[in-house]
Amino acid sequence: xxxxxxxxxxxxxxxxxxxxxxxxxxxxxxxxxxxxxxxxxxxxxxxxxxxxxxxxxxxxxxxxxxxxxxxxxxxxxxxxxxxxxxxxxxxxxxxxxxxxxxxxxxxxxxxxxxxxxxxxxxxxxxxxxxxxxxxxxxxxxxxxxxxxxxxxxxxxxxxxxxxxxxxxxxxxxxxxxxxxxxxxxxxxxxxxxxxxxxxxxxxxxxxxxxxxxxxxxxxxxxxxxxxxxxxxxxxxxxxxxxxxxxxxxxxxxxxxxxxxxxxxxxxxxx
Numbered sequence: 001x002x003x004x005x006x007x008x009x010x011x012x013x014x015x016x017x018x019x020x021x022x023x024x025x026x027x028x029x030x031x032x033x034x035x036x037x038x039x040x041x042x043x044x045x046x047x048x049x050x051x052x053x054x055x056x057x058x059x060x061x062x063x064x065x066x067x068x069x070x071x072x073x074x075x076x077x078x079x080x081x082x083x084x085x086x087x088x089x090x091x092x093x094x095x096x097x098x099x100x101x102x103x104x105x106x107x108x109x110x111x112x113x114x115x116x117x118x119x120x121x122x123x124x125x126x127x128x129x130x131x132x133x134x135x136x137x138x139x140x141x142x143x144x145x146x147x148x149x150x151x152x153x154x155x156x157x158x159x160x161x162x163x164x165x166x167x168x169x170x171x172x173x174x175x176x177x178x179x180x181x182x183x184x185x186x187x188x189x190x191x192x193x194x195x196x197x198x199x200x201x202x203x204x205x206x207x208x209x210x211x212x213x214x215x216x217x218x219x220x221x222x223x224x225x226x227x228x229x230x231x232x233x234x235x236x237x238x239x240x241x242x243x244x245x246x247x248x249x250x251x252x253x254x255x256x257x258x259x260x261x262x263x264x265x266x267x268x269x270x
Contacts, residue, residue, distance in 0.1 A: 024243065031236035049233040054241075058223055063245075066220035069133060070203040073140040074195050080141070081148040082191065086179055089156040090165065096153070103145040111207030114139060118212070133217045136209055140202040147197035155190025156183075192253055200246045 031049055033042030053059060081103075088099045106114070118139050122130050129135045164186060168178040184191065206221035214222070220242060227235040 027236045028240050031233055031240050033233065050237045053227065053234045053237050058218065062218050062220045062223040065217055066203050069136055069140060069219065070199045073137050073144060073202045074198045076137065077141050077144050077148045077198050078191065078195060081145065082152055083179065085149055085152040085156060086183060089153060090161050099149070103149040106142040107146050112211065114142065115208055115211035131213065131216060133213060136212045136217070139208045139212055140205060143208070144198040144201050147201055148194035151190040151194040151197065152187060155187035159186045196250050196253060199249065203246060204242065
């Protein structure tokens with residue numbers, strides 16, 4: 001009994017790691033296998049499928065398109081959500097339930113419905129963004145609102161925002177300087193978590209990209225799905241590349257955050 005009490009945590013963690021790692025490992029192996037349908041192990045290994053998908057001009061084009069949409073959406077969502085979450089948390093705590101509801105509802109709307117609604121909305125508006133990448137950015141911002149709002153509001157709850165605001169006000173700082181120079185550094189972890197969630201979600205979005213822009217501004221997921229129709233090995237190579245890009249960006253952001261926090265920790269220790 002004592003052994004089970006002490007072993008359930010590593011067993012649970014190990015089962016979770018296996019559950020998440022096995023599909024990724026199988027995708028990697030399938031992307032470099034010559035054939036893997038007649039036995040448990042692949043019959044041979046090759047990089048021909050990787051070379052086939054990366055040598056096409058559409059590979060770099062669609063990758064740049066997806067990085068552009070993901071980066072712009074992440075930045076715009078952060079600019080919109082962070083001040084809103086700060087005002088709701090500090091000034092309008094009773095409106096938090098309403099804000100959470102409003103940011104969650106779009107996530108539950110089917111992509112087809114959201115795409116058609118945005119096309120109808122902007123088709124007759126002065127903003128001529130239909131059939132352009134900007135309507136995809138708008139749609140991506142709508143579905144990514146909860147991924148930014150929840151981490152930011154949770155980070156705000158972890159710090160004493162009122163004390164920070166009063167201290168900054170006592171030193172003569174206005175509302176915006178207080179938010180930018182005092183509050184934002186205190187909730188940096190929540191902002192980074194939200195940015196990573198938004199970026200990864202938008203980078204892998206297929207439905208909205210296919211309905212709103214399609215081949216006019218082909219993104220990386222559209223390029224990937226095209227290969228699933230005739231060769232799963234090349235599609236697997238693209239899937240691994242997509243995961244590697246998202247993972248690399250996450251490492252860069254986390255490393256930059258740790259590097260920026262290090263001088264503060266050293267100064268605090270002194």
